[in-house]
Amino acid sequence: MGSFFSTMFTPPPAADDGGDSRVVAVHSTATWDEQWGAHKSNPNKLIVIDFSATWCGPCRFIEPAFKDMAGRFADxxxxxxxxxxxxxxxxxxxxxxxxxxxxxxxxxEVSRVVGAKKDELERKVNMFISSSSS
Incomplete structure (x- = not known):
C-alpha cells in the first residue's frame, strides 16, 4: 500500500530542458541581464518568470504546464x-x-503566483496578455 501512495504523491520527473519549449532557461547573471534588458522596456510585452529549484517537487510538477503555456501564449x-x-x-x-x-x-511587477497553482497562473497570464491588446 505504501507504494500506491508514493506513486500518487511523487511528482513527475523534471522534463528535459531540450526540445521545442519556448521557455528560456537562464543559467547566468550575464544572460539574465541581457534578456531582461531586451524585454523590460516593452510596455505591451508580458514577461513571466518561473523561479524554481531542481529539488523542488511542486516545481517539477508544474513544469509541463508552464512549458505548455509558453507554447500557447506567444505574446x-x-x-x-x-x-x-x-x-x-x-x-x-x-x-x-x-x-x-x-x-x-x-x-x-504586475502580479505574482506563489505555489504550483496552474489555473491561477494561466488566468493571470491570460488577463495580462488580454490587457495588452485592448
Missing amino acids: AVFFKIDVDELSEVARQWKVEAMPTFVLIKGGK
Missing part, C-alpha cells in the same frame, strides 16, 4: 530561473518560496 516571454544558480536574481525579486511566478509588464 509573452517565459523565463525559468533556478534560485540556487541565480540566488541574487531571486533575492532581487524577493522570492521566498518555490515555485514563484512573477509577471512583469513595462519593467514592473
Whole structure:
C-alpha cells in the first residue's frame, strides 16, 4: 500500500530542458541581464518568470504546464530561473518560496503566483496578455 501512495504523491520527473519549449532557461547573471534588458522596456510585452529549484517537487510538477503555456501564449516571454544558480536574481525579486511566478509588464511587477497553482497562473497570464491588446 505504501507504494500506491508514493506513486500518487511523487511528482513527475523534471522534463528535459531540450526540445521545442519556448521557455528560456537562464543559467547566468550575464544572460539574465541581457534578456531582461531586451524585454523590460516593452510596455505591451508580458514577461513571466518561473523561479524554481531542481529539488523542488511542486516545481517539477508544474513544469509541463508552464512549458505548455509558453507554447500557447506567444505574446509573452517565459523565463525559468533556478534560485540556487541565480540566488541574487531571486533575492532581487524577493522570492521566498518555490515555485514563484512573477509577471512583469513595462519593467514592473504586475502580479505574482506563489505555489504550483496552474489555473491561477494561466488566468493571470491570460488577463495580462488580454490587457495588452485592448
